[in-house]
Amino acid sequence: MSAKSRAPRGRRTALTAGAAAVAVGLVTAGTGTAFAGAAPAQSEGTSLAATAQALGLGANEKLVVKDVIKDADGTVHTRYERTYAGLPVLGGDLIVHRAPSGAVKDVTKAVNATIKVASLTPKLAPPASGQTPRQVIWAADGTPVLAYETVITGTQADGVTPSRLRVITDATTGKRLFQRETIEDFAGTAGQAPTPQRTAALGTRALEAASASGTGTGYSMYSGTVRPNTLKTSKGYQLDDTERGQAKVYDFKHTEDGAGATLFIDQDNVWGNGTPYDNQTAAVDAAYGAAKTWDFYKDVLHRNGIRADGKAAASNVHVAKGYDNAFWDDDTFAMYYGDGKRDAHPLTSLDVAGHELSHGLTAATAGLEYGNESGGLNEATSDIFGTSVEFYAKNSKDIGDYLIGEMIDINGDGTPLRYMDKPSKDAHGSADYWSPEVGNKDVHLSSGVANHFFYLLSEGSGQKEINGVKYDSPTKNGSKITGIGRDKAIQIWYRALTTYFTSTTDYHSARTGTLKAATDLYGASSAEANAVNSAWAGVNVKP
The missing domain is CATH 3.10.450.490 (Nuclear Transport Factor 2; Chain: A,)
Structure with a gap:
């Protein structure tokens, strides 16, 4: 994603500071x-x-x-x-x-080079733009150098998605060494929207002391009738899930900076009407997505929340007007959802929620840099977990599949945003296979290699129908691959992410990490480890 340098609007609130504090x-x-x-x-x-x-x-x-x-x-x-x-x-x-x-x-x-620089005294003054730069040692390219890290805030190319561009500049030569967008969005270049600027953090609103928790009835747009956990106060029921780390849902009221945003409160604990024209409907979907993602982490990954500290992220809906995207902000530890084109297709579907919240999981573990091949792996990890959340939920209205964003009509023609069985079907340039140039692609496109790997590992190659959806997954080398099942594949990916991936992991390192993970879980000569090797070969990632 390209980014524009604009003066930042909105500051981090107390919620940001609290969420960013490391808990034990x-x-x-x-x-x-x-x-x-x-x-x-x-x-x-x-x-x-x-x-x-x-x-x-x-x-x-x-x-x-x-x-x-x-x-x-x-x-x-x-x-x-x-x-x-x-x-x-x-x-x-x-x-x-x-x-x-x-x-x-x-x-x-992350890098094997000896960490050493000739001098700790910079020859050049720090860049003038952005927030106050800090001196760092930049080692991610293999040769450590004294550098400045500057964060430039503004908006991305769509005019709405906030930008927090992290720029690394050589303190000796002034050369720009790296830049990374730290706001991780769902749609990438496919999500285009109107004009405004950036969104702010939420969460310091004064609320009545809670007196009791309960279960409401929610009419969602994508997942049917659901039962959100709520908290009863003297002012009414709040969308505050005390059983899942106090996951709250806020109404941005179609603003870009969150000014005047409020926590959702209802008097009868009946929420939404299943259409985008009821203000609460998107909130119901967001609450449901956050709950199912939390449960997936707990039941399948045996993890207590995004940061393994029992604390939930906030979800913010109705961001801007006609905003056709959603994003995760690790600094505010929160999710932000637009309502789509004409405010008629909120990006609050189950796989979008699982995708975006899982950016927080990646930040808390491997910290995959959001650029080059590591950025593609970052995006693919969110697609993999988002898809897995959808299968885990077993929701009859949003049945599990290997299509990304199939419910939100982001393309305007009813097609999904991304396909895991053959990523190039998106017609946006997603990569089916690894090549030396794949790291130059937008991270939402280079992610196709890992998405394809995960599909092959789970389901195998060739034609297949799953939950009424037809797939036909090819391999680069023409091999026929038998899948090991999604349940095992997700355990291998999670093990690799949390135990073997680093900030600079590329596709070949990911192959090594997932092979180690499969060996840990199932044995070095197991069918599962052999399948990992075959699936990587199928997407042209070789030893």
């Missing part, structure tokens, strides 16, 4: 236990220093624990960020895999 907690995650935030393992400075020394890191390098996963057999996977002389090392993240004895079994690094 633990939850069973996948095959092990995940500790959110500053984990108890190796939390003391001496242990971190000893680990850095054992890894052969330099005297100027320090490690900061991001999260820890402990397997059932006692194997521990600790994810670290790195600093050099007190400066953040971008692309310096690594994962240490320790045996139950404490011995290091393996180390997965």
